[in-house]
Amino acid sequence: MTAPEQAQVEAALQQIQDPYLKQDLVAADIVKAVSVDGDKRQISLEFPYPCAGIQADLTAQIQAALGGDVEIEFSTNVQPHAGQNQLPNMASVKNIVAVASGKGGVGKSTTTVNLALAMAAEGAKVGIMDADIYGPSQGLMLGVEGQRPQPVGDKHMKPVVSHGIQSMSMSYLIDENTPMVWRGPMVAGALQQLMTQTLWDDLDYLFVDMPPGTGDVQLTLSQKVPVAGAVVVTTPQDIALLDAKKGVEMFRKVDIPVLGVVENMSTHICSNCGHTEHIFGEGGGERISEQYDTELLGNLPLSLSIRKQVDAGNPTVLSDPDSAEAQIYRDIARKVAAILAIRGKAAPAAFPNISIEED
Structure with missing residues (x-):
């Protein structure tokens, strides 16, 4: 391949934007190799985040820009979070993402499981x-x-695998009718054991489904585990927004970046006539995102099907992958992964050197 041919291909690729990194393919360092053999062109693209859902669109754009015979190879290279206090027995987990809410009843757990499944559908190895x-x-x-x-030995255990997702939960260790009548320190200790004694298998992302509030579990997670970022789930209702703000403030105080806000139950669509109504209010997630200089990751409707599917153990992303709701979850997953990739490039690899000199 001659230099002019190389320049021609790269010039064409510079006109194509990655929709999540907000840069062209060349500037984002996605183009890893280009070869030209007559009319045949081969391009190798390596993305820093899982993006199976946009590959068809990018392929069409590249083929239209270059014309002729174009063979495109896609790959993903998810980088680990540069946590300075990485636990040795969690070295197989690249990125830990907390999914939180200030209050209960906003659909945080439903969002967590669908977000994890969406990330897996994009091509990542995922755990909950x-x-x-x-x-x-x-x-x-x-x-x-x-x-x-x-169990593995005396102190460790393998995660339970379902739908390709590795998971660990207190519900696997107790009877479903047994209440956890524990004080805060016991809860914090149990969480730390579950996190560190589970033998996670080579995960790109581990989503942590947080309890509501800003108490012991949240503090334990921030102090003991290198969390890459947090996603805050809310509804447009004023009382939910008030508690969501507290959740955002909590993560800021413990130096965990808030990757964005998911507004759940944003609209209700009548199953009979299709009329759309903002029954819990409108624009709350956007206002919080602007106030705290973070991103509104997506708006999800109040949907009977989402509730039925998750109650049946077959969440929306799996049971209805072509639905509008599933596509929203996948878009949110790509946004979260891309934000982590951008932050990873910007983050320092190690603590800065400190020198003391006499005046």
Whole structure:
């Protein structure tokens, strides 16, 4: 391949934007190799985030820009979060993402499981840690309630795998009718054990389904685990927004970046006539995002099908992958992964050197 041919191909690729990194393919360092053999062109693209859902569109854009015979190879290289206090037994987890809310009842756990499944559908290896010790629900949502994790030695256990998702939950260790009548320190200790004694298998992303509030579990997670970022789930209702703001402020105080806000139950669509109505209010997630200089990751409707599917252990992304709701979850997953990739490039690889000199 001659230099003019190389320049021609790169010039064409510079006209194509990555929709999530907000840069062209060349500037984003996605183009790894280009070869030309007559009319045949081969291009190797490596993305820093899983993006299976946009590959067809990017292929069409590249073929239209270059014309002729174009062979495109896609690959993904997810980089680990540069946590300075990475736990040795969690070295197989690249990025830990907390999914939180200031209050209960906003659909946080439903968002977590669908977000995890969406990330897996994009091509990543994903796990879920159910950190809601008092009210664990991920076992039911993944359709594996009542299963027990396989022990490994005296102190470790394998995660339960369902729908390709690795998961760990207190619901796997107790009877479903047994209440956890524990004080805060016991809950914090249980969470730390579940996190560190689970043998996670080479995960790109581990989503932590947080309990509502800003208490012991949240503090334990921020102090003991290198969390890459947090997603805050809210509804447009004023009282939910008030508590969501507290959740955002909590993560800021413990130096965990808020990757964005998901507004759940944003609209209600009548199943009979199709009329759309903002029954819980409008624009709340956008206002919080602007106030705290973060991103509104997506708006999800109040949907009967989402509730039925997750209660049946077959969440929307799996049971109805072509639905509008599933596509919203996948878009949110790509946004979260891309934001982590951008932050990873900007983050320092190590602590800065400190020198003391006499005046």
